[in-house]
Amino acid sequence: MAAGYGNELQTQALQWIQTQLGNTAEITGVKPLTGGTSSMLFELAVEENGVSLSYVLRLFHKIDWLEKEPDLAKHEAESLQFAEQAGHPVPHLLAYDETGEKSGLPAVLMTKVPGSVILQPSNDEKWLDGLAAALAEIHQTKAEGFPYEYFSYNNAFLLEKPTWSKIQNDWMRAFYIVAESRPEAQECFIHRDFHPANVLWENKEISAIVDWVNACRGPAGIDVGHCRVNLAQLYGISVANDFLAAYQRHAGNSFTYDPYWDLLSLIDTLDGSPVVYPGWKAFGMKGLSDELVRHRLDDYLMSLLDRFDDY
Template identity: 80%
Template sequence: MAGEQYGLQKQSIEWVKSQLNEQVEIIDVDPLTGGTSSKLFELTVKENDQVLSYVLRLFHKADWLEKEPDLARHEADSLQYAEQSGLLVPHLIAYDETGQENGVPAVFMTKESGSVVLQPTHDNKWTDRLAAALAELHQIKAEDFPYEYFSYNDAFLLEKPTWSKVQNDWMRAFYIVSGNRPKVRECFIHRDFHPANVLWENGEISAIVDWVNACRGPAGIDVGHCRVNLAQMYGISVANEFLAAYQRHAGNLFVYDPYWDLVSLIDTLNGSPTVYPGWKAFGMKGLSDELVRHRLDDYLLSLLDRFDDF
């Protein structure tokens, strides 16, 4: 059966058909690049002489599911909430919360038009559009959204990073993050907003994808997460350009605090930093593990300077 050669089992094919129409014909199954924490497949379906594309996400990592067994329901809830709020996101078709139908938990959704752009021709416009989309997302208060923000790393438990050339500065950062958190306005946050989760078409954003981590929390976490990604990919100047653009679009709704940048940076630590595989999958060239580590050190120092001036 089509799809099994790509790691998609017959049971998933049958489940997908049952969510659409038993008479549909699945004419193609392709694994999608860029995903690192789940398996993604594009399914091309023919129904009533119409050809449509869908995405099936399979949550296959046991360690992640052990920590968050509700991943499929979480993304399903997030997609519905985001769509109802008017955001450009995939439309949820169905989800398999426990994996009973697919062997592992799954989310089935529409495939949105557009593609990931990591090497933009017009940098300023690209950065500005990214910031505008995030600022629009953060206008949603999400007071009734059940998922709440939490940090991925406990700064109390982190050890001096031996890979870094400024190890003592990292220890200072851990100390700052371990202190009292500033009070902020909470809103709807994506929690994994970065260029590889944004689709573009004709120079405009066509969709934001990968909503499994969405929650209610501080806007600064989304801003900081995108900034630490940009700092690794392009350097501090682009990360700062994004912050300035976001501040313009968010206006009075956002009060910058470098604390959230520092939390976002520390949340990325998991051993010695390496180039994120998704960037390579989407054609990002010229990065090395050594360069990423160097840029993270530089970015850290720039944030600590902000604390001195804050």
């Protein structure tokens, strides 16, 4: 974590925010938001002309990520603008500081949309259908002219046999498959990190999709696959498969399923020995353990390899 930052917002950042909001706005409260793992999030309470407003500030503090992608703040800012112009339910961008020169760290300031993350829904089927419909809607947006292009996080050629797994040789087979040439796929606008913890709900409807820092032009299957691997870890293979079926219903003929993108999305999540994603715990998800997550990933891998046998 950057020096001087923790659960309190520094004076430099507050001054920058005040400049963006204008003299008629008064910042009356600041509190850290839970769930963020790759950046710091703060909720800002603001009074302006007798009206109470809420904003969210994201600060990018991870040095290794910024070294790889120094334009993270600009990337999210442009993604939010692009998504809002396309009519998707996203926070409204107020300002961003690409380098952190004025705010202390690279920063994005946006509106706070009402709603909350739901990881234990009362109506699983409607909840899952809502997720699928929202993602299919995103993929209807053409991405010509959007400057960010999809790239995979892991190089399958360099991945080593996962010692944590009970089916290590099957993982090696998956690495070989992913390392081969990719199938052709039509590009569209993709969120790149679409999963239940990045979707807000209010009154049983989706109120916003958040965390757009990875949005880009790419295959729809990458978004579908990323959500599926998250669902597989959270709830098991059957829910991941139900999501795919729901997405296919909503996407219709615009989407052609290929298990390659599922497998690539799965391998992209590998970074050492798999553990429970801290954001899930922060949003109240219970009953998960590192051992269960690893078991579910093994099961999910085998289900995907079975799909390749059918192709």
